[in-house]
Amino acid sequence: PLRAAAALEACPAxxxxxxxxxxxxxxxxxxxGSSVDLAAALAGRPALVNLWAWWCGPCAEELPYLQEYAQRAGDAVTVVTVHTDPNEANALxxxxxxxxxxxxxxxxxARAQAAVQSPPVLPVTVLLRPDGSVAKVLPQPFRSADEVxxxxxxHLGVKV
Incomplete structure (x- = not known):
């Protein structure tokens, strides 16, 4: 029921x-609930990966701006969130x-956070190049879609 209520977009193939x-x-x-190899799902295109948790106030403020940016970017940049707390129900x-x-x-x-060598703070946005390498780790909240x-x-050279 929580998945249905959240009505999230499908994870990238x-x-x-x-x-x-x-x-x-x-x-x-x-x-x-399917299993996703995140690197394979993001391969070949620039990506924005946002690390967040349900209890994080700044995360709550920036998630709508990331949604707005993703709608603006379309297929130019893949935007994916990574919930870093064990409580999936609260995330949904x-x-x-x-x-x-x-x-x-x-x-x-928090395996993704460790893999990209992110500091132990939230929110964190990781910008990935099409080859999967990290262009930038940004441990800061965004305050608008324009900032994103x-x-x-x-950092990625993609203008939208």
């Missing part, structure tokens, strides 16, 4: 073998409450 620090890491897709409830339907994965053990767009343009 594998687009290649995947490379970079997320290679080989599999996560549960929040939208349908929060996403439904925020009306954020971005594709996302559940990572209760500016960061993506500066």
């Amino acid at each position: 594998p687009a290649g073998n995947g490379a970079g620090p997320l290679a080989g890491l599999r996560f549960e897709c929040l939208g349908d 409830s929060r996403l439904a409450e925020y009306a954020v339907q971005l594709p996302g994965v559940q990572d209760g053990s 767009a500016a960061a993506v343009e500066y």
Whole structure:
């Protein structure tokens, strides 16, 4: 019932073998419970990976801006969330409450955060190049979709 209420977008389908620090890491897709190799799902295109948790106030503020940016970016940049707390039910409830339907994965053990060498704070946005390498780790909340767009343009060269 929580998955249905959240009505999240499907996780990206594998687009290649995947490379970079997320290679080989599999996560549960929040939208349908399937298993996702995140690096393979993001392979071949620029990506924004947002690390967040249901209890994080700044995360709650920025998630709608990430949703707005994703709608603006379309296929130019893949936007995916990674919930880093073990409580998946709370994540689904929060996403439904925020009306954020971005594709996302559940990572209760913070493996993605460790893999990209992110500091232990939230929210964190990781910008990945099409080859899977990390362009930038941004341990900061975004305050608008325009701020997100500016960061993506500066670090990935994708203007939307």
